[in-house]
Amino acid sequence: MTDRPGFSTRAIHAGSTPDPTTGAVIPPIVASSTFAQDGVGGLRNGYEYSRSANPTRTALEECLTALEGGSRGFAFASGLAAEDTLIRSIAKPGAHLVLPHDAYGGSFRLFSRAYAPWGLLTDPVDLTDLAAVEAAIRPGETVAVWVETPTNPLMSVADISAIAEIAHALGALVIVDNTFASPYLQQPLALGADVVMHSTTKYCGGHSDVVGGALVTADETLAEKVQFHQNALGAVAGPFDAWLVLRGLKTLAVRMERHSDNAEKVAAYLTEHPGVSEVYYPGLESHAQHDVAKRQMRRFGGMVSFRVRAGEQAAVDACGRTTVFTLAESLGGVESLIEHPGRMTHASVAGTALEVPSDLIRLSVGLEDAEDLIADLDQALC
Known part of the structure; x- marks a missing residue:
């Protein structure tokens, strides 16, 4: 040892x-x-x-x-x-x-x-x-x-x-x-x-x-x-x-590796989607603090947020159409979750300096097969 x-x-x-x-x-x-x-x-x-x-x-x-x-x-x-x-x-x-x-x-x-x-x-x-x-x-x-x-x-x-x-x-x-x-x-x-x-x-x-x-x-x-x-x-x-x-x-290390694997694939998919105007993920080279994240993080984790080009209602509707991603608050579990921060986890900061964009969706990318997660988002963002 x-x-x-x-x-x-x-x-x-x-x-x-x-x-x-x-x-x-x-x-x-x-x-x-x-x-x-x-x-x-x-x-x-x-x-x-x-x-x-x-x-x-x-x-x-x-x-x-x-x-x-x-x-x-x-x-x-x-x-x-x-x-x-x-x-x-x-x-x-x-x-x-x-x-x-x-x-x-x-x-x-x-x-x-x-x-x-x-x-x-x-x-x-x-x-x-x-x-x-x-x-x-x-x-x-x-x-x-x-x-x-x-x-x-x-x-x-x-x-x-x-x-x-x-x-x-x-x-x-x-x-x-x-x-x-x-x-x-x-x-x-x-x-x-x-x-x-x-x-x-x-x-x-x-x-x-x-x-x-x-x-x-x-x-x-x-x-x-x-x-x-x-x-x-x-x-x-x-x-x-x-x-x-x-x-x-006891399983944190292996889980975080898979979360990161899947999130990287989901983020890459979202950057190419015509209905998405912006993707927030530290693992993307386009992220404003990518170099800082690369320096102080082992990998970039399982959380991805993105904005829907068509606006707030389209973001809300997309959250309701997923079948592999579960519409729910919280994050970090083995299952993938999707939520609308403006109406869910961050409703308490509406009208303050911390208010989040109304067209924002947050994903907690789980451990399922990445191909299934991407296909689910693809049909939800139609």
Whole structure:
């Protein structure tokens, strides 16, 4: 075994040592809410109550930490629960945060409607414009730059290393939502980020059968703050949910390779379709940040967005005509999904600076045969 095993080896073995009692090679689902103590305060391996720690959740957190190359990992009930815990760990009323100008609608809703009354100040910025990022940071006030790359749904790619250099010089943390790329395709901590966030519902789980979130920190001091707030706020991953995500991580590498294979073929097909006016996929040389993506990503992932030349209603109609692509929100599962962001996942940002084009369609390209996916889109875009 090398000093640092490869990604797939870590994904399969980190946090998954055979059970010492039975020899089970897969960690068991420990459904207990409480744990017997060997005398008052005599905790067995640190477990007392499952909100504070649970062996199944620990296995997942150890695996996520190994995959992201971090100091410590934390598993939550959802991606938004992870975001909420992190913000409360680093910010207080009056603090300032720099956001992507095309952030995920759920994150924007959290910041603009839940935290604005609390006193958190935010500025949406085009993170591909490094001068704008630097200008938006308020030294002494800005606690973090929130980076989403690739973004949802416009697939913008931010230069993590460059943003980290700027933010750290001005006293701000860098938080990267790595959901679209997954730990397999992108390693934000190695590029200078301080925290990685995931909706583990997506590629980490990979089978559309669990809702979860995660944080991995680079710094132990920050990890201690997150641990306190996770326990105090309580939005932790349950043992069965943690087990499902841990199971998904074991096949993450092979799944992301197939997602990327299929998405590249779908994106290439869409660029040639007369009914499509624009395709957003970092793997295309025409993508504005293709060189950045090529430098910081292993491959380009399974998410593709595109605009329909005939307008909004034609885009809505196309979403309703697919038979292999399922019309549904979310992403990252083995099955392919199609959605209209303006009326579905990003309806909450309508009328704001983050509003998405009304003729936009977002695809989560799954693991089916690429030829079937292309044929399905071909008949839907007729």
